[in-house]
Amino acid sequence: MSASVLYDAQGPRAKRRNVVYSIVFLLALAALVWWVYRGLHDKGQLDWAKWKPLLAGSESWTTYILPGLKNTLIAAALSMVIALPLGAFFGIARLSDHVWVRVPATVVVEFFRAIPVLILMIFGNALFAQYTDVSSDDRPLYAVVTGLVLYNASVLAEIVRAGILALPKGQTEAAQAIGLRKTQVMTSILLPQAVTAMLPAIVSQLVVIVKDTALGGAILTFPELLASVGPMSSYYGANTIACFTVVAVIYVVLNFALTSFASWLERRLRRGKKSTGAVLAPAAVAGTQATGAGGGDMAGGYAGKTHT
Amino acid sequence: MFDFLSGYDLLGAFWVTVQLTLLSAAGSLVWGTLLAGMRVGPVPLMRGFGTAYVNIVRNIPLTVIILFTSLGLNQTLGVNLGSQNFDTINFRFAVLGLIAYTSAFVCEAIRSGINTVPVGQAEAARALGLSFTQVLTLVVLPQAFRSVVGPLTNVLIALTKNTTVAAAIGVAEAAFLMKSMIENEAQLLAISAVFAFGFVCLTLPTGLILGWVGKKVAVKR
Amino acid sequence: MKLRKVTAVSAVVLALAVSATACGSDDKKDEGSSGGGKKIAIGIKYDQPGLGQKTPQGYSGFDVDVAKYVAKKLGYNEDQIEWKESKSADRETMLQRGDVEFIAATYSITPEREKKVDFAGPYLLAHQDVLVRADDTSIKSPADLNSKKLCSVTGSTSAQNIKDTLAPKANLLKYPTYSACLTGLQNKAIDALTTDDSILAGYAAQDQFKGKFKLGGLKMTNENYGIGVKKGSDLKAKINKALEEMVSDGSWQKAVDANFGPANYKNDPAPKIGDIKS
Numbered sequence: 001m002s003a004s005v006l007y008d009a010q011g012p013r014a015k016r017r018n019v020v021y022s023i024v025f026l027l028a029l030a031a032l033v034w035w036v037y038r039g040l041h042d043k044g045q046l047d048w049a050k051w052k053p054l055l056a057g058s059e060s061w062t063t064y065i066l067p068g069l070k071n072t073l074i075a076a077a078l079s080m081v082i083a084l085p086l087g088a089f090f091g092i093a094r095l096s097d098h099v100w101v102r103v104p105a106t107v108v109v110e111f112f113r114a115i116p117v118l119i120l121m122i123f124g125n126a127l128f129a130q131y132t133d134v135s136s137d138d139r140p141l142y143a144v145v146t147g148l149v150l151y152n153a154s155v156l157a158e159i160v161r162a163g164i165l166a167l168p169k170g171q172t173e174a175a176q177a178i179g180l181r182k183t184q185v186m187t188s189i190l191l192p193q194a195v196t197a198m199l200p201a202i203v204s205q206l207v208v209i210v211k212d213t214a215l216g217g218a219i220l221t222f223p224e225l226l227a228s229v230g231p232m233s234s235y236y237g238a239n240t241i242a243c244f245t246v247v248a249v250i251y252v253v254l255n256f257a258l259t260s261f262a263s264w265l266e267r268r269l270r271r272g273k274k275s276t277g278a279v280l281a282p283a284a285v286a287g288t289q290a291t292g293a294g295g296g297d298m299a300g301g302y303a304g305k306t307h308t
Numbered sequence: 309m310f311d312f313l314s315g316y317d318l319l320g321a322f323w324v325t326v327q328l329t330l331l332s333a334a335g336s337l338v339w340g341t342l343l344a345g346m347r348v349g350p351v352p353l354m355r356g357f358g359t360a361y362v363n364i365v366r367n368i369p370l371t372v373i374i375l376f377t378s379l380g381l382n383q384t385l386g387v388n389l390g391s392q393n394f395d396t397i398n399f400r401f402a403v404l405g406l407i408a409y410t411s412a413f414v415c416e417a418i419r420s421g422i423n424t425v426p427v428g429q430a431e432a433a434r435a436l437g438l439s440f441t442q443v444l445t446l447v448v449l450p451q452a453f454r455s456v457v458g459p460l461t462n463v464l465i466a467l468t469k470n471t472t473v474a475a476a477i478g479v480a481e482a483a484f485l486m487k488s489m490i491e492n493e494a495q496l497l498a499i500s501a502v503f504a505f506g507f508v509c510l511t512l513p514t515g516l517i518l519g520w521v522g523k524k525v526a527v528k529r
Numbered sequence: 530m531k532l533r534k535v536t537a538v539s540a541v542v543l544a545l546a547v548s549a550t551a552c553g554s555d556d557k558k559d560e561g562s563s564g565g566g567k568k569i570a571i572g573i574k575y576d577q578p579g580l581g582q583k584t585p586q587g588y589s590g591f592d593v594d595v596a597k598y599v600a601k602k603l604g605y606n607e608d609q610i611e612w613k614e615s616k617s618a619d620r621e622t623m624l625q626r627g628d629v630e631f632i633a634a635t636y637s638i639t640p641e642r643e644k645k646v647d648f649a650g651p652y653l654l655a656h657q658d659v660l661v662r663a664d665d666t667s668i669k670s671p672a673d674l675n676s677k678k679l680c681s682v683t684g685s686t687s688a689q690n691i692k693d694t695l696a697p698k699a700n701l702l703k704y705p706t707y708s709a710c711l712t713g714l715q716n717k718a719i720d721a722l723t724t725d726d727s728i729l730a731g732y733a734a735q736d737q738f739k740g741k742f743k744l745g746g747l748k749m750t751n752e753n754y755g756i757g758v759k760k761g762s763d764l765k766a767k768i769n770k771a772l773e774e775m776v777s778d779g780s781w782q783k784a785v786d787a788n789f790g791p792a793n794y795k796n797d798p799a800p801k802i803g804d805i806k807s
Contacts, residue, residue, distance in 0.1 A: 005430045007350045007440035022353040039385035043716040059585040114511040115504045116469040126496045136628035214369040230576040231583040237737025238711035248368045255367035383713035394702040478703030491618045
């Protein structure tokens with residue numbers, strides 16, 4: 001109940017005031033919705049003819065949407081599976097005691113974090129075309145995955161690093177005191193706790209991966225979900241607004257499922273824990289960020305649920 | 309080696325990128341803070357709206373949002389944002405789309421910052437008789453902002469790179485220029501490298517400077 | 530304890546993901562091997578009704594019909610054709626890399642492109658034109674466009690022509706697809722959509738738009754559609770021969786009528802091979 005700390009328990013007057021605020025807000029919202037509805041209606045964008053192929057027919061789904069969705073899922077899944085361990089690896093490498101490990105890892109991470117994914121994908125595509133014999137069918141997928149992995153692994157590396165740095169120092173000290181080696185401290189003490197603590201941040205990065213597959217469609221002819229709007233809307237008579245709306249809803253559902261799964265996972269992990277003080281609000285991590293760890297789009301995306 | 313650059317307004321394109329970034333950053337900071345205020349406030353309806361907004365907007369690809377602003381607001385609902393010229397209109401709509409998208413992330417960053425402020429601060433403020441708005445604006449937010457410079461920097465860097473999506477509605481920023489250069493010139497890799505370098509020049513200093521600022525202003529507890 | 534749970538869960542996720550991708554690649558292999566024998570990869574557009582459009586029933590359009598005819602003459606049946614999407618910006622690279630044998634995708638022959646690839650044909654002479662609402666009579670010459678709101682596709686030559694020579698003062702909106710432009714045209718937010726008349730005719734001929742839009746008939750440029758092949762490829766001569774036969778046996782006219790007929794599009798007669806109008 002972190003919110004309730006910010007205001008007093010509501011008396012009769014405050015309650016009345018809140019009702020007034022609610023009504024005003026609701027009216028404003030309703031006016032907005034009405035305005036959008038009228039606009040769309042007047043321009044014929046809500047005509048059933050525009051929506052029918054999408055809502056009442058299966059052809060549009062089997063021809064355009066589902067194959068696109070499949071490619072989106074494949075690219076996203078592959079990128080996640082490769083980027084997660086790679087990110088953990090680089091995150092740990094940046095914390096290494098050895099300069100010759102730490103510095104290259106830092107350079108790699110900072111470099112790939114600073115460049116738009118789009119450019120990484122174009123780069124990957126040209127690379128695969130020039131130096132490998134990957135078939136032209138698979139090349140866009142490879143390029144998209146390469147771009148997503150390079151970028152997101154470096155962001156995940158920062159998340160992991162920040163998570164480890166934010167753990168209480170006592171964890172390391174106690175582990176060392178009972179005679180664990182450096183690798184053991186990392187793998188059996190620090191990493192599990194850091195991953196649990198940073199789970200929300202990691203998941204919002206996974207959402208970014210799902211969304212960023214769409215960049216591959218825009219520039220590499222990778223036939224993913226968003227790219228399926230092109231041929232679909234031209235076939236059904238330029239119903240672009242309807243097509244984009246349906247695709248947007250699919251993205252929201254997909255990503256919402258992903259985040260819901262993650263928060264379920266997080267609850268499971270937290271419940272089993274006899275509080276060690278290792279659970280931390282992501283923002284606590286913010287203080288430790290040297291060059292702004294925590295990563296691209298997520299940015300401590302989820303407010304920590306703990307408020308001690 | 310870089311003679312293919314002549315004839316292209318590289319600096320101009322990156323200047324548009326910078327403009328997009330700064331305007332959107334300012335706008336999303338304001339709207340994101342308002343959203344965060346709604347989400348922690350006492351009015352249930354606003355809380356619901358804030359939560360719904362963040363969860364929907366954050367999960368839609370930015371390309372779709374930007375196309376929606378232009379195709380939906382401008383081409384269908386007839387909003388012109390005070391201009392008749394499509395280049396200006398679409399620049400403004402790109403900013404609007406970027407604000408709508410980025411503010412969801414700003415909101416979450418600020419909300420996590422609010423959580424780092426010790427409960428005692430808010431309790432003390434309430435004991436003085438401050439209202440919710442006063443508690444938030446005078447006591448909690450100033451401290452929260454100082455602890456979220458890091459996450460907000462990441463949002464800013466992500467925003468800088470996200471401006472490339474504005475090319476989708478024909479805003480002539482860096483990625484737009486890159487596309488036309490790739491179409492007209494043969495040196496794909498060299499062109500990519502030049503633009504990658506441009507973005508590194510924009511984002512790395514931002515990260516370093518704001519990282520330093522973040523350390524400076526962090527509340528020591 | 531904790532670690533085991535985390536690993537267990539992530540192992541499940543990983544397994545799911547891997548199996549999902551495994552399924553994906555299996556599918557692809559099946560598709561590839563099912564036809565058997567030799568295949569020919571042809572690049573077309575996927576999102577241009579009347580020329581190259583992906584439909585629930587397969588692929589349709591004039592470019593597709595030409596490509597099918599040519600492929601047949603080269604010794605490939607329809608089921609041996611592997612269609613590939615070739616967006617405007619990708620066409621030269623796709624040919625240079627050998628991703629496709631040839632490309633029939635509203636591919637205008639220009640001196641710049643001829644430096645990178647070879648062209649067979651031309652097989653259609655198109656002109657840059659405008660598509661306007663059926664009740665709009667205000668556009669009679671290119672100069673009239675200067676006071677109009679136009680829409681074209683980002684990075685297209687049509688957009689560049691407007692800005693450079695045809696109507697530099699026109700208010701030009703740039704979108705990624707023509708469908709997006711059409712939405713604006715329907716909503717009266719723009720006055721005209723400009724690109725090759727063949728492409729515009731394809732849209733105007735769609736069931737949904739019958740009677741709503743018309744072509745301006747301005748003929749502002751000459752666009753000689755050719756079939757792109759890799760530089761120095763011996764396919765060029767064979768395709769030229771096939772195209773000549775297509776015209777002489779009447780298939781060409783049949784394809785034109787079938788794809789552009791409903792739009793009342795007055796196409797130019799079939800161009801002679803190698804006769805590039807500038």
